[in-house]
Amino acid sequence: MCVCRCLIVAVMFSSGIILANAETLDAGRSAASVKALEAEIQAVRGGPVAGLADKDFARAPLTKTDAARARSLIADAHAAYIRATRAGEVKGRVLKEGKLAMPFFYKTFGAKPKGGRSLWISMHGGGNAPAYVNDSQYENQKRLYQLAEGIYLAPRAPTNTWNLWHEGHIDQFFARLIEDLVVLEDVDPDRVYVMGYSAGGDGVYQLAPRMADFWAGAAMMGGHPNGVSILSVRNVAFALQVGANDGAFNRNKVAREYGEQLDKLQQDDPAGYQHFVRIRKGAGHWMNLQDKEALPWMAKFTRNPVPAKVVWKQTGALHDRSYWLAVSKGKAVDGALVVAERKGQKVTVNKVEKVSRLLVRLDDRMMDLDLPVAVEKDGRTLFSGKPIRTIRTLVQTLADRGDPKLMFDAEVEVDVANSAGGR
DSSP states (O other): OOEEEEEOEEEEETTTEEEEEESEEEEHHHHHHHHHHHHHHHHHTSSSSSSGSSSSSGSSSOOHHHHHHHHHHHHHHHHHHHHHHHHHHTTTTTEETTTTEEEEEEEEEOOOTOOOOEEEEEEEESSSSOOHHHHHHHHHHHOOOOOOSEEEEEEEESSSSSTTSSSHHHHHHHHHHHHHHHHHHHEEEEEEEEEEHHHHHHHHHHHHHHGGOOOOOOESSSOOOOOOGGGGGSSSSSEEETTTTGGGGGGHHHHHHHHHHHHHHHHTTTTTTTTEEETTTTOOSSOTTGGHHHHHHHHTOOOSSSSSSEEOOOOOOOEEEETTTTTOOOOHHHTTTEEEEEETTTTEEEEESSSSSEEEEEETTOTTTTTEEEEEEEEEEEEEEEEOOOOHHHHHHTTTTOOOOOOEEEEEEEOOOOOOOOO
């Protein structure tokens, strides 16, 4: 006998719009959809999971138990696809994207923890120089730091430009690299760190905020931010270090200013913006490896993939998602800002700039999806109802990032432009 639970249909109230899906949650249909998923995965063994989102069964509402089963099946299928198609690029130590190539070196330290290894991506200096200069910096970076535990990985920048570590292709290369190593080297996706020296430090300033939901921590050594906003590092442990005498491009002065920014951000938001700032007395651009102090400090932090609060500021290369927030494909714009937090069964959108429609992604780590959920802004209800768990959402949120910890069971789209204070 099927157990059904009727969901509320859309109703208009003066205080806002109460939205929900008019479909019913049928336990029999839910179980059947997961069975169909399992059969489809067997039929396309080793293939990409993205196409599963278009199957009829992918739209069926799922029970909590069936969503958990579907999540496991999809994640395992994606891992099988990575093993089947990408082992060669990791073994060959080079990623390729069009005409660009990113060689990389890595070395493993310590015993593997139960939850998987940590991963430390360490970016070399150099920049706008002949290839042999950047090659030399790459070779130096390979042996610059030692770990107590984890995979120490030094990539060679794909170009020799001044902004070699924050051109838009770097985001794609690093995302693919992390996705590969989570599967092929059993990396814990919640313990991935990024660091860099000189031009590599420039890259940390840029990549830490714009790829914030990838990192547990970030360490900038001897770089320059080039005016980037660091609002998005709210949930990333962020270390800044320069020599006190490193006056080229005002690196020392600017690092102090960014340290003060972090102090103020944490003062206003004590649960976020963990940071570590050292202006090394007597040191110039080279800090005599005193900067290695940042590594054990960062290692104390792990990523929370579903933090209670997200600050998402678009800077540089655009991204269409951050943690449990997203915009539709092609809708990301430079300078856009969303600040949102969740507590209990409610998500509150506190601030929005240059965003009209926002996707809020949800699962049972965050709240009980068998109970009503509300999304509010400026005292208005933008959504109220029981979000629908589907295979489609699980597949889509895994396929476009490859991170099993950033899969979500459900999503709701809300209009944040027409509420008071919206754009």
